[in-house]
Amino acid sequence: MSESFTTGEPSTTGDRIIRLDNRHLAPITVAAQCLDNQWVTEDLLTRMVARRQSYADVERRRRSDARAEYLRSILNAEQVVVNRAYFVNNPVVNRDFTSDGRPREAVRALLDEGVLVPFLLGERDPAEEPAFGVDPAGWSGWLRVLGEVDALRCLRLSWDDAENEKLTQRSMIREFENFVLQMKTMNIEELRRDLRLPEDARPVIKQRLLEATRWATDLEHPTRDAFYRHFLTEPDTNPAEGKFRSAPLVAELKQLVDLRYNTTLPDAVDRYALVPADSLRRSALQEYRKERRPELGMSDLLTVLQTLRPYAFDLAQLPLRIDLTGLELHHVREARRTDEWRDYVTSLQALLDEPFDFVDRATEVYRRYVALAGRLAGMVGDRRLEAMAVWQPVIRVTVEVLGSTISLVFDGDPRVELVGDVATEVAGRGATAVVRFAVVGRDQRRAARELGTGVDVMRVHLERAREDWRELLRRLDELGFPFAEGDSGRDDDPNIDRPQGDDGDQ
Structure with missing residues (x-):
């Protein structure tokens, strides 16, 4: 069909x-x-x-x-x-x-x-x-x-050539140029957290961002290729070769400019940038996507999280035998033509349309994605069943604000994973938090053999960022969630920007 x-x-x-x-x-x-x-x-x-x-x-x-x-x-x-x-x-x-x-x-x-x-x-x-x-x-x-x-x-x-040229210049080329021109204005502390750099890296980050802005100011059109040649790659080499110099923050600057470069097209057509697993998150750009998503308040978020917990306990599924190492394009097309795939897309769109009904719609996405995974496993073939790995789906709900994250993980042993804290200097400032819902695999290191899906579903307005952040942690503690400090799986959990990928070595 x-x-x-x-x-x-x-x-x-x-x-x-x-x-x-x-x-x-x-x-x-x-x-x-x-x-x-x-x-x-x-x-x-x-x-x-x-x-x-x-x-x-x-x-x-x-x-x-x-x-x-x-x-x-x-x-x-x-x-x-x-x-x-x-x-x-x-x-x-x-x-x-x-x-x-x-x-x-x-x-x-x-x-x-x-x-x-x-x-x-x-x-x-x-x-x-x-x-x-x-x-x-x-x-x-x-x-x-x-x-x-x-x-x-x-x-x-x-499809009007003159208008297309104007839109390309304004929505893609200039958007990238403006990003480089404004790099010196980025919040250093937020960026440090997103790049996972130590606290003593602040002066180096500030200096490199200032250098980038000064460089871009001197050019009529600062392109990504020119940025690579000036800051990232060895002199007199083609950037396409990927021969990077030994200099401070080369890898981090590359990730940052690549992220903005690749988000200009989906932004221009008002759709999603699909940022891969083990790549810099879009939140590092310190802007929020131009999506029409309802913005909730702190009390709404607490209600969502409190209501989700009892439902999440009911989502335990038997492990699925699935291994995607043999997956080819025709398998994916066959999966797209199934009722399971259509049900999954319908449920995902329903979640995007009505994030206020988060609990019911999020759990429905989970159920239907698990069903799709099972159908795809059958398509890949029973002949390799003995070699297949066990995929155990887990729900992860993440709240991210100002470079810090709270992740609620539901996998039979529900817990809160905490990364960072809202900085003192923004204690009294309002901020917008992004809430993500994701279905991931329990074993993050086996990403090549896992399915994962997710989506940014809502924004939450925090009147006083630090106070609201602490209040959220206090309420989660009252709900009985154990806390785990650190970055456990943070950069592996996927969303519509960020599906699971291969984590194996060459």
Whole structure:
């Protein structure tokens, strides 16, 4: 059965191209950072910098990580926007259509159904000769699969060329430029916590942010490539090689500028940036996404958390036997065509639409995602049952404000995991906390063999940040939750920005 995600009336050209803008995208549409040719997990990046390794030295691991994230994005979202250049040049994507077989048929079908949506920056046709260099096998495979698609949905910011140019400049290029120009104004303490740096790193962070802003001020157009060359990579090397210099905060600055660079497109089309696992969280940008989400008060949040606890105890499920190491694109497409997948998406959208009904809707997402995981395990094949690992789903609800987090973990042994504290200097200031709901695996180190999904569901306004934070901790203590200090699993828990990924070594 074909899926149709367009709303309104997109225009159709005589050559089978259906012209989409942001009004025609499904509500749960993502753009995946893992397809960026500069993306590498935080853990692997740290080791690369320490060992003076380049992308070539870790290519197998990089490709494996990105592939897991790519497949997961297609499973967990309704639509995935993919820059046309990634179809042509990224082996994580084009490996599915450079040769015949079931993955190639899956690509054709996902394009035809509007699940994979090519993004066209300035070109009007996905078969238009690129201005950039191309992988010959990827380009020929791309042209071939395009010729077999009955109706291809393509996305631009606008199909009027003059307006598209203005929107691209304003919504993408200038947004990145403005971020670099304003780096010196970032809150040092919040950023230090997000980057997980020691307290004595504050002066170095401040100095590096000031240097970045001064550098950007002297340029007419500060690009990411220029930033890499000036601050991150070895002199006279191509940034695409990933040969990073030994200098303070190289890995941290890279993560920060990569995050902003990859959030400009989904922001421009009012959809979700899908930030991979073991990558810097979006909260590090010190802004909140332009989402229309209800904002609750402190009393509402306490009611939600208190009500959730008894329900969460009822969510214990028998462990599922599932191992995604053999997962291919055609398995994901088959899973998307099941009642379990449709039920999961329906429940996730209901949670986004009505976060005030958090308890019932969040638990329904959990139940339906577990059912989808079981269905997918059967598709991967019983022939490898003896090699499959046990996936034990867990609920995690996280409240994050000003670089600090409270995570409620429900896994049969409910507890609170606490990271950081609201700083004294903002004690009397109002702040906005983001509440995330996620279904994760119990064993965070086995991320390559796990499913995970989640979403930012609500904002909570704190009148006096530090007082409200302490009050929240006090009330959770009264509810009987044991507390655990530290960062247990913090950067592995996924949300719609951040699904589970591969944590194995190369």
